[in-house]
Amino acid sequence: MSIEVNGKVLETDKEGYLLDLSQWEPAVAETMALADQQELTPEHWEVIRFLREFYAEFAMAPAVRILTRAIGKKFGKEKGNARYLYNLFPYGPGKQACRYAGLPKPSGCM
Amino acid sequence: MKIKKCLYVNRRAPYGTSYALEAIDMVLIGSVFDQDISLLFIDDGLFQLKKGQDTADVEIKNHSPAYRAFEMYDVEKIYVSKEAMAARGLKRADLLVDVEQLSDNRIKELMDEHDVIFSF
Amino acid sequence: MSILHTVNKSPFEKNSLESCLRYAKNGSAVLLIEDGIYAALAGTTFENTVATAMSELDFYCLAPDMKARGFSSSSMIDGIKLVDYAGFVDLTVEYEKVQAWL
Numbered sequence: 001m002s003i004e005v006n007g008k009v010l011e012t013d014k015e016g017y018l019l020d021l022s023q024w025e026p027a028v029a030e031t032m033a034l035a036d037q038q039e040l041t042p043e044h045w046e047v048i049r050f051l052r053e054f055y056a057e058f059a060m061a062p063a064v065r066i067l068t069r070a071i072g073k074k075f076g077k078e079k080g081n082a083r084y085l086y087n088l089f090p091y092g093p094g095k096q097a098c099r100y101a102g103l104p105k106p107s108g109c110m
Numbered sequence: 111m112k113i114k115k116c117l118y119v120n121r122r123a124p125y126g127t128s129y130a131l132e133a134i135d136m137v138l139i140g141s142v143f144d145q146d147i148s149l150l151f152i153d154d155g156l157f158q159l160k161k162g163q164d165t166a167d168v169e170i171k172n173h174s175p176a177y178r179a180f181e182m183y184d185v186e187k188i189y190v191s192k193e194a195m196a197a198r199g200l201k202r203a204d205l206l207v208d209v210e211q212l213s214d215n216r217i218k219e220l221m222d223e224h225d226v227i228f229s230f
Numbered sequence: 231m232s233i234l235h236t237v238n239k240s241p242f243e244k245n246s247l248e249s250c251l252r253y254a255k256n257g258s259a260v261l262l263i264e265d266g267i268y269a270a271l272a273g274t275t276f277e278n279t280v281a282t283a284m285s286e287l288d289f290y291c292l293a294p295d296m297k298a299r300g301f302s303s304s305s306m307i308d309g310i311k312l313v314d315y316a317g318f319v320d321l322t323v324e325y326e327k328v329q330a331w332l
Contacts, residue, residue, distance in 0.1 A: 058179040059172060063138065066182050123240050125298060126265035154240050157268065160300035167294035199273025
């Protein structure tokens with residue numbers, strides 16, 4: 001499978017995750033979101049950027065419970081819960097946000 | 111249900127085989143459940159924890175940063191064999207996470223004290 | 231008739247290095263690759279074995295494999311030469327045969 005972003009064809013796996021993480025750019029998230037009819041607000045970008053930073057530091061995507069805890073710590077308590085994240089990303093922060101962020105599926109995500 | 115004490119025993123060097131990577135995945139998945147997790151690094155498993163791994167030139171993913179995330183997953187007990195460290199010329203400062211060094215004699219007890227042992 | 235011996239297993243786990251050293255003739259070379267690079271480290275229980283063998287054999291170590299495992303030339307036994315992939319190819323040309331100790 002593949003998606004087209006800014007005239008470039010990027011390979012993805014069958015679940016839509018980018019195969020080459022280095023090909024990510026913000027337009028990748030926008031293209032994927034558009035296909036899902038998902039609007040991207042600054043709050044979405046907060047999570048997407050956080051995931052990218054987490055991946056850069058630990059070479060893996062965080063499990064949802066680790067993500068909620070860390071988001072709460074960084075962006076305020078009211079954001080540090082699963083409901084907040086599932087409201088932003090109805091398909092699940094792991095499945096949807098990680099995909100938009102150009103990360104592989106989270107470790108420990110079953 | 112009683113919380114099980116699980117010991118993950120790592121004894122292979124990274125990259126040469128996929129054991130190290132499989133152990134990381136298993137520990138992260140295991141941390142979801144109510145397990146009391148300890149990690150033990152003996153033999154060449156110690157090399158998994160070596161600081162400064164840089165796989166850019168060999169085109170394999172460097173998984174070692176994941177060990178530094180273990181704390182967030184409440185995996186905080188990391189033991190290494192003192193004898194295995196000495197045999198490999200390794201010091202605690204060479205490792206990328208804080209570890210507790212145990213003698214091989216103490217490690218025998220450690221294995222006894224756990225309900226389940228996962229071997230990698 | 232000189233042979234380039236490659237060793238890709240850790241000496242702590244397999245006897246590939248020991249076998250290699252038992253059969254390698256004077257003047258041949260040993261190239262440590264993959265997990266074999268652990269034999270090149272100074273301060274291990276294998277340092278003496280390697281240092282002794284170095285009087286008869288040329289020792290090389292593949293730099294990308296060393297770097298991947300978090301080590302650099304400063305952790306190596308003196309006298310072992312680091313080579314890159316191009317250097318690996320040069321060695322296989324320079325020596326008549328390659329024997330891989332798996």
